[in-house]
Amino acid sequence: MDHSLPLSTDILFRPLTLNGLELKNRIVMAPMTRKLSPNGVPGAAVADYYRRRAEGGVGLIITEGTTINRQAASNESGIPNFHDPESLEGWRRVVSAVHAEGGRIAPQLWHQGLARQAGTGPYPDAHTEGPSATVPGSKAMTEVDIADTIDAFATAAGAAKEIGFDAVELHGAHGYLIDEFLWSGTNKRTDAYGGDAVARTRFATEVIAAVRSALGPNFPLIFRFSQWKGQDYDARLAETPKELESLLTPLADAGVDVFHASTRRFWQSEFEGSDLNLAGWTRKLTGVPTISVGSVSLGGEDFFGQIRGNSTGAPIASLDDLVQRMSDDEFDLIAVGRALISNPDWANLVQTGNADQLRPFEKAMLATLD
Numbered sequence: 531m532d533h534s535l536p537l538s539t540d541i542l543f544r545p546l547t548l549n550g551l552e553l554k555n556r557i558v559m560a561p562m563t564r565k566l567s568p569n570g571v572p573g574a575a576v577a578d579y580y581r582r583r584a585e586g587g588v589g590l591i592i593t594e595g596t597t598i599n600r601q602a603a604s605n606e607s608g609i610p611n612f613h614d615p616e617s618l619e620g621w622r623r624v625v626s627a628v629h630a631e632g633g634r635i636a637p638q639l640w641h642q643g644l645a646r647q648a649g650t651g652p653y654p655d656a657h658t659e660g661p662s663a664t665v666p667g668s669k670a671m672t673e674v675d676i677a678d679t680i681d682a683f684a685t686a687a688g689a690a691k692e693i694g695f696d697a698v699e700l701h702g703a704h705g706y707l708i709d710e711f712l713w714s715g716t717n718k719r720t721d722a723y724g725g726d727a728v729a730r731t732r733f734a735t736e737v738i739a740a741v742r743s744a745l746g747p748n749f750p751l752i753f754r755f756s757q758w759k760g761q762d763y764d765a766r767l768a769e770t771p772k773e774l775e776s777l778l779t780p781l782a783d784a785g786v787d788v789f790h791a792s793t794r795r796f797w798q799s800e801f802e803g804s805d806l807n808l809a810g811w812t813r814k815l816t817g818v819p820t821i822s823v824g825s826v827s828l829g830g831e832d833f834f835g836q837i838r839g840n841s842t843g844a845p846i847a848s849l850d851d852l853v854q855r856m857s858d859d860e861f862d863l864i865a866v867g868r869a870l871i872s873n874p875d876w877a878n879l880v881q882t883g884n885a886d887q888l889r890p891f892e893k894a895m896l897a898t899l900d
Contacts, residue, residue, distance in 0.1 A: 560867035567610035584633025587877030595640035601656035636697035643707030684740035697750035705759030742785030754790035809861035823865035
C-alpha cells in the first residue's frame with residue numbers, strides 16, 4: 531500500500547463491548563509464554579510486567595498460557611499454573627495491578643497435550659497425553675481422562691471469574707491439546723471424540739460448554755485457534771471457507787464470544803480468491819467478533835525464526851495495512867505480541883503519533899520481564 535503519509539491510527543482506538551465487557555480500544559496483548567514463574571507461581575515481577583502493559587494503553591491483556599490441573603499439562607515448572615492456591619493468589623495480585631491502571635485482563639487456560647515431552651515439567655513421571663498416542667512415550671486419553679480434563683478447564687475458568695479476571699481465553703491452537711482433538715494429524719480416535727472434521731470438534735465443544743456453564747452467560751469467553759501447528763507450519767484444519775464454517779459453527783454454538791484467529795502474519799490471505807485473513811473469514815462465516823494477530827509492526831520475521839536465530843532487531847514496519855483492514859471491519863481487534871515485549875507503551879506511542887520511537891524486538895528481551 532503506497533501512501534505519502536502514514537494512515538491515521540485512530541481506528542485502532544475505538545471502544546468495543548464484548549458480552550458486557552467494555553474495552554477502551556481494539557488493541558490486545560497477545561499471550562506469550564515467559565517461563566518466569568518459579569514453581570508455577572506468578573510473582574511480583576509478573577504482576578508488574580502486566581501492569582506496565584495496562585499502563586501503556588493496551589485495551590485487553592491475554593496472559594501467557596497458564597496450565598490447568600492435569601499433571602501432564604505443562605513441560606516447564608517456570609510456566610505459571612492456574613490451580614495451586616499460591617498460584618491463584620499470585621494471579622489475584624496480577625489482576626489487581628492491571629485493574630489499578632484501568633486495564634482489562636483474561637487468563638489463557640492451557641494444556642500442552644502431545645507437545646509436552648515425556649519426563650518434563652513439575653510432574654516428570656506423568657504420561658504425556660493426547661487424543662491418540664501419536665508421539666513416543668505418550669498415551670491416548672481415556673474417556674475418564676477426557677472428563678477430568680474438561681472439569682479442570684471449567685474449574686480454572688470459575689477460579690478466574692472469582693479472582694476478578696474480565697474474560698477467559700481457551701488455548702485451542704498451535705498443536706496443543708484442544709487443537710490436537712481438532713486435527714486429523716493427531717486425532718486417530720474411532721470413538722465419539724474422533725471421526726470427520728465436525729466429529730472431531732466434540733472435545734472442544736464440551737470444554738467450551740463446561741467453561742460457559744462455570745462462567746455464566748454474561749462473561750466473555752475467547753477461543754484461540756490456528757491452522758498452523760508448532761510442529762507443522764503447513765498444517766490446515768480447513769482447506770476451504772465451507773470447511774472452516776463447519777468447524778467453527780459448533781464452537782460458536784457451544785458458547786464462544788470471541789474467536790482469536792492465530793496466524794503468523796496478519797496480512798496474509800487465508801483462502802485463494804480473497805484478501806481476507808483467517809480472522810476476517812472467521813468473522814464473515816460466524817458473525818462472532820474476532821481477534822487477528824501476527825507480526826504486527828514487525829514485518830515478515832516470524833517468532834520462531836527470531837528466537838531460534840540471533841535476532842538483533844529489525845526495522846519497525848508500517849501499520850497502514852492493519853489500519854486499512856480495521857477500517858474495512860475485516861476483524862474487530864488486533865493482538866500485538868513481540869512488539870509489546872520491547873515496548874510496554876506500544877499502544878500509547880501509536881496513539882500519540884510517536885510510532886517512530888518504538889524499539890525493535892530482540893531475542894534477548896525474552897530473558898527478563900521488563
